[in-house]
Amino acid sequence: MTKAFFDHISTTPLDPRVFEAMRPYFFDRYGNPSSHIHDQGQAAVRAVDQARAEVAALIGAKAGEIVFTSGATESNNLAVLGAAEGAGAGKRRVVVSDVEHFSVMNALIPLRNAGYEVTVLPVDRNGVVDPDAVRKALRADTALLSVMHANSEIGTIEPVGQIGQIAKEAGVTFHVDATASAGHIPVDVREIPADLVTLSAHNFYGPKGAGALYLREGTKVAPRTFGGFQEMGYRAGTENVPAVVGMGAAAILAGREMGAWAEHLSRLGKTLWDGLAAIPMLHYTGHPSERLPGHVSFWVEHVEGESLLLFLNMKGVMAASGSACSSNLRGHDEEDLVASPVLRAIGVPSDICTGSITFSLGKGNTADEVRLALDALPGIVDRLRAMSPTYLDYQKRQVKGG
Amino acid sequence: MAAGPYSEKVMDHFMNPRNVGEIESADGVGEVGNPACGDMMRLYLKIDEGMVVDAKFRTFGCGAAIASSSMLTEMIKGKTVDEARAITNQHVADALDGLPAVKIHCSVMAEQAVKSALDDYAKKHAG
Structure with missing residues (x-):
């Protein structure tokens, strides 16, 4: 049949070319990037650095602005919770759209419990966030605005360029969940004034278990995992090297095709x-x-x-x-x-x-x-x-x- | 054929539901659920000398709701009114070889539908 x-x-099949790029990192090159005194570790460092540059290129970012995570949920959690905490005292408000993914919406629960005020922006019948509503919702005490780029359930693309401009003028950190859009339509941080962008590899023909959070230089985000100094301190834990390599390879293909x-x-x-x-x-x-x-x-x-x-x-x-x-x-x-x-x-x-x-x-x-x-x-x-x-x-x- | 979280029996009753339809001038009609909650069932009973001689249903709902409705009609046909009233959601779920935890309410809907239809019958035949 x-x-x-x-x-x-929900997910895309892995592109065979991506798998070929990943394959050596399961077998011959199994090093841990944090243990780089020897050749195996060095190879892993180079692989992760290269993937970081490849993912950065897909969205017009610098390599140093990409933090690898386990996927979109972790990236969204890190963005929402990390930026709320990173905003510092006095900023105790978070603004989100009404159609965000569960990994944004449910990350608001601990914030509410900690006394943060959450404002949910309505959408119109097409699922579009009204930029004027954003303008009215942002205040001096707003720590974060989070609006997704495209909605997975109804497909609507949000005017994140315009919304980002409003956030920038208001001096509010702006997070864009680009899980559904990245690799399918252009996502360029030189055009979308976002401070944080969530990416997921398996949504653009890459492997499951790899995601990234773009952090614009100077954005204050507190880590959510604690341990070693991997990922510039934003995300402790040994990198999933094969998956990270796969995300890089998928980013190259997406950029090209x-x-x-x-x-x-x-x-x-x-x-x-x-x-x-x-x-x-x-x-x-x-x-x-x-x-x-x-x-x-x-x-x-x-x-x-x-x-x-x-x-x-x-x-x-x-x-x-x-x-x-x-x-x-x-x-x-x-x-x-x-x-x-x-x-x-x-x-x-x-x-x-x-x-x-x-x-x-x-x-x-x-x-x-x-x-x-x-x-x-x-x-x-x-x-x-x-x-x-x-x-x-x-x-x-x-x-x-x- | 089993699919996803459902037993083979659920899938069989979903794909080939028994007793779909209406009974003209039914002796008892029960309606439970609400499309807003995801499912709605209407049950028609033909009752003769205290026996459920025919049962038909129409259901708006998920696979478990349709399968529960279908199974219920099979279970109550040929039963006395009292026996039919004694059927619980657990009986329906067991007859379907179980339902996923989040779908138990579908078998509850089936149980409520019989009770509602029998109440209607009792009202019509009161005195």
């Missing part, structure tokens, strides 16, 4: 987007044009998200949901069953929608795979609606009304 993976926002990938993804994404219009009562989510290439998200009236995804999977089509049920399937209690905060933030009516569907295409997807999804969807929607009491009531209302 043909299988089509359309969940690249991103334009071609985006063109391919935009073309396939448009086919998918246009094809979905044939399904009645389907609603697209996110910004119609300011969105990630190859990212198509929507919800369907009278169809629950998880059921749709299970049937799609049976047809070989793998997509994701930000829905109440499915996104938390592996949670441990029913407290986890909360409606998607992002859908709530963009004002999707919760009485008719419990699940949005996200198709995030990757460079390996083909037009045939998109066709497979488009062929499968209408039948699944019909089947689930035929089972739904809400659809039955809707039909009866239509008959009465007509």
